[in-house]
Amino acid sequence: MSERVAIMTSGGDSAGMNPAIKCATDYAIANGMEPYLVYDGLRGLIDDKIKKAEPEDVSGILHRGGTVLRSSRSKRFFDYDMRAVAYKNLKDKGIGKLVVIGGDGSFNALNQFHADFDIPFAGVPATIDNDIPGTDYCLGVDTALNVILNSVDSIRDTATSFSRAFVIEVMGRHCGYLAMVSSLACGAEICLVPEIDYDLDQMGERMRLEKENGRTYLIAIVAEGVKMGDYLTRWIGDTLKMDARLTVLGHTQRGGSPTVRDRIMAYHFATNAIDSLQRGETSRIMTYQDGVYGTTSVREVAEGKAVMGEKLLKLCSPLCR
Numbered sequence: 001m002s003e004r005v006a007i008m009t010s011g012g013d014s015a016g017m018n019p020a021i022k023c024a025t026d027y028a029i030a031n032g033m034e035p036y037l038v039y040d041g042l043r044g045l046i047d048d049k050i051k052k053a054e055p056e057d058v059s060g061i062l063h064r065g066g067t068v069l070r071s072s073r074s075k076r077f078f079d080y081d082m083r084a085v086a087y088k089n090l091k092d093k094g095i096g097k098l099v100v101i102g103g104d105g106s107f108n109a110l111n112q113f114h115a116d117f118d119i120p121f122a123g124v125p126a127t128i129d130n131d132i133p134g135t136d137y138c139l140g141v142d143t144a145l146n147v148i149l150n151s152v153d154s155i156r157d158t159a160t161s162f163s164r165a166f167v168i169e170v171m172g173r174h175c176g177y178l179a180m181v182s183s184l185a186c187g188a189e190i191c192l193v194p195e196i197d198y199d200l201d202q203m204g205e206r207m208r209l210e211k212e213n214g215r216t217y218l219i220a221i222v223a224e225g226v227k228m229g230d231y232l233t234r235w236i237g238d239t240l241k242m243d244a245r246l247t248v249l250g251h252t253q254r255g256g257s258p259t260v261r262d263r264i265m266a267y268h269f270a271t272n273a274i275d276s277l278q279r280g281e282t283s284r285i286m287t288y289q290d291g292v293y294g295t296t297s298v299r300e301v302a303e304g305k306a307v308m309g310e311k312l313l314k315l316c317s318p319l320c321r
């Protein structure tokens, strides 16, 4: 009997999940495995929403955002008895391996599941937060950055027309990657992120001088994780005496058709995940670091912390003061 592998998505959806689902399914079949699909993420694992993959399940999905397998954040998966139900569901179908496409929390969940029942799995990093230790890139990040870029470019049109300041909040639960990269790409004047200490006094002085030299509008990008959107908007009004508005981009950043980068990265990560399982590895997370594809241990992901590149931090530092 060919080896059965279940493919699932978990945590916040991200563009690139669908290409990863399709590639993992097609590549598993091409390599003699029998793929199954888990619907609704970890919740579906407990509720037995698991079915054998048919080619039509994954056809015509490459260009679609989100995840056709749907996703969830499951409280029940923290409970050992519920994880035991999930394991039994897999075992009853003869499924002995898993490909999990998700973020750091999903890999923590699988680390626990593996410790409980010794079921081998391979992780495909997919989260717009880009906060998985050991990899420079997670699926969905490029698409989210392009959504942000388009939004900020549009906001700049009205900001210049009305001589206003705009504070734009971008996602990132604890991580400022989206804020930093979009600040550089969009030419923001101010950027606030959890990774860099900010200095409002210095920032006020810098903006005051810029205003004296003819600046009429400004763009500030803040990461969700610093929780400064409201405060900064009021501060700009009070300190810089500018008409200021706050725009929270919210879940728009999670949607959209995956970019070329997210589709191609999905091919690499998904095929590498199947290769990892076929090599007999039991708990590796796919990575892309310094231009090289590889894997890291789930323990490193569970115990580590994502580190932002020195160069990126250096480029953004002047925008924080």
Ligand SMILES: Nc1ncnc2c1ncn2[C@@H]1O[C@H](COP(=O)(O)OP(=O)(O)OP(=O)(O)O)[C@@H](O)[C@H]1O
Pocket (backbone or CB within 6 Å): 010, 011, 012, 013, 042, 072, 073, 074, 075, 076, 077, 078, 079, 102, 103, 104, 105, 106, 107, 108, 109, 112, 126, 127, 128, 129
């Ligand atoms: N230690 C753990 N034990 C059991 N389950 C866990 C554990 N940590 C996380 N989970 C499960 O994994 C789910 C996914 O994690 P989380 O919600 O943090 O999203 P994520 O995978 O990090 O993606 P994103 O950050 O992009 O939304 C959680 O909702 C929870 O059900």
Ligand SMILES: O=P(O)(O)OC[C@H]1O[C@](O)(CO)[C@@H](O)[C@@H]1O
Pocket (backbone or CB within 6 Å): 011, 012, 013, 073, 127, 128, 129, 171, 172, 173, 224, 254
């Ligand atoms: O969709 P939810 O559950 O509101 O979660 C939002 C969170 O998920 C993320 O979008 C990551 O997927 C974070 O940036 C954000 O904090």
Ligand SMILES: [Mg+2]
Pocket (backbone or CB within 6 Å): 011, 103, 104, 105, 127, 129, 131
């Ligand atoms: Mg996460």
